[in-house]
Amino acid sequence: MNKPVALAVAEIPADSDFDGAPATKVRGYWQSVGYRLRHDWVTLGFGVIVLLIVLAAVFAPLIAPFSPYAQSIIGRLKPFGWRGHPWGTDELGRDMMSRLIYGGRISLMMGLVPVVIATMIGGTLGVIGGFAGKVANTAIMRTMDVFYAFPSILLAVAISGAMGGGIVNGIISLSLVFTPAMCRVAETATAQVKNLDYIEAARASGAGTLTIIRHHVLGNVLGPVFIYASSLVSVSILLASGLSFLGLGVQPPEPDWGLMLSTLRQSLYVDPLGCALPGIAIFITSICFNLVSDGIRAAMDVRI
Template identity: 55%
Template sequence: MMVEERAVLRESRPVLSGQASPNLDTAQVAVRSRGYWSTVTGRLKRDAITLGFGVILLAIILSACLAHVVSPMDPEAAKMTRRLKDIGYHHARTGITHWLGTDKLGRDMLSRLIYGSRMSLLMGVIPIVFAFVIGGTLGLIAGYTGGWANMLIMRTMDIFYAFPSVLLAIAISGALGVGIVNAIVALTLVFIPPITRVTESVTTQVRLLDYVDAARSSGAGSLTIIRVHIFSNIISPVFVYATGLISVCIILGAGLSFLGLGVEVGVAEWGRMLNELQDAIWKVPWVTALPGACIFVTSLSFNMVSDGLT
């Protein structure tokens, strides 16, 4: 064999795990070995807009978790003499300042917005988590097994697709009744079909790859193939897709509460607060718009962060 041919074979030889080729510099090896999350982290460091929305989202989540600490007043403390006060209202005798005004019962809007973020985030995140687990499992089974199991699962999901998401959520919530638990169940059922469809599509693509056939030929069982070869390759796209659905779920949950099908009357939740303030839109329009602004900013933040993960 010629010397040149030996050199070409050495250069084309694959780099084993933990072993760097002598013809590659350190930077090239580092780029090849970077995983999904390392790539995402590096991209986020260069994306100031997504990073900014991530900071906003983190602040909203922290304020919801620490509402009892950061809230300036009791969100349920009513004072009818201070009802429907505008932004920055200051009571001279007591020295109390309502930085974001008050609602129709004289309750501090800033405190209620902070406490309301708990329910709004709960109704946006928990249904997606449940739908991610249930829909991901169904999609994995349908995509890997194929045949009659795929037909049964996917045709069942198509039945849910026959109804618009909003109408389906309203119908299920109306049948179950008012309450946070019933709203979460309704939203979970709404988001199981899209996550199932995405998971089934990605699983089917991965199942047909050569390394899965090689693992099956070597005697690996179905559970081993799913756990080692398929699950690790589908979790990232399905997770990113599910994260993007949180913004939609927050809006749907707020819509259910606005219609009286979500949380109970009097509970601090952004959609419910919009319902309670709709009659005061001509008197304190800026105060009335605050819950809607919170819904918009939170949904946009989740959407932008989700785009940054792709």
């Protein structure tokens, strides 16, 4: 028998990887996520603002200096600091600060609830479609494409218009608007993961489809879905404001940032700063949500 060529290297010990001891401390997953978050000042800073906005909305009755509904015929469109109204009054003489604080409750709810609903429905459908492939995938994705054919604001307006105004109908219509997009993101991420060898290796270990999805697919799909969902929160706040602006979402006299923007619009020349306040609130909230979600996503990504 010929001497095998590769025998020359047989002396290298199989356990030489023992030398490669790392100097770094090994952390658990959530420990390392926390570590990265603590050192990300941008995310921390904007996180504090988001927290303040949420706290203000939750504890609105304790913080607001006036009732958001109390009108005053003589105190309309007053400037900052007029008679104890720190941010002035609106066109019906209601305290702007109180209305903005109370308005945050509805705006935040309109931003978060439709996105959570759409993520659950769209995400589930997308993972099913992406993992099953073939007929199931075609059926789900083509149905979603039908919704996709309409611009989102038009679809939201159409659904809200058909069902009538109100907060609940607004939430339903926004959920329907966001579901196809969430579904597509989840489907794309799942289809990418599905063809990787570790899924095949998991199948070879004898795991069933549900076990594989739970252990190997969801974790890898969650990242893209989470980042997309968090970017939708600000879109949802804006769309909800748009619906209210058009008179389809929140009905007066409820305080809502979009609705306030709509009604104060007529007083633009009299009180430009007061008119801009609800818009500024929407702007700050959405940009903070975007930046914080991006920071959390980066911290959760083990590969960075």
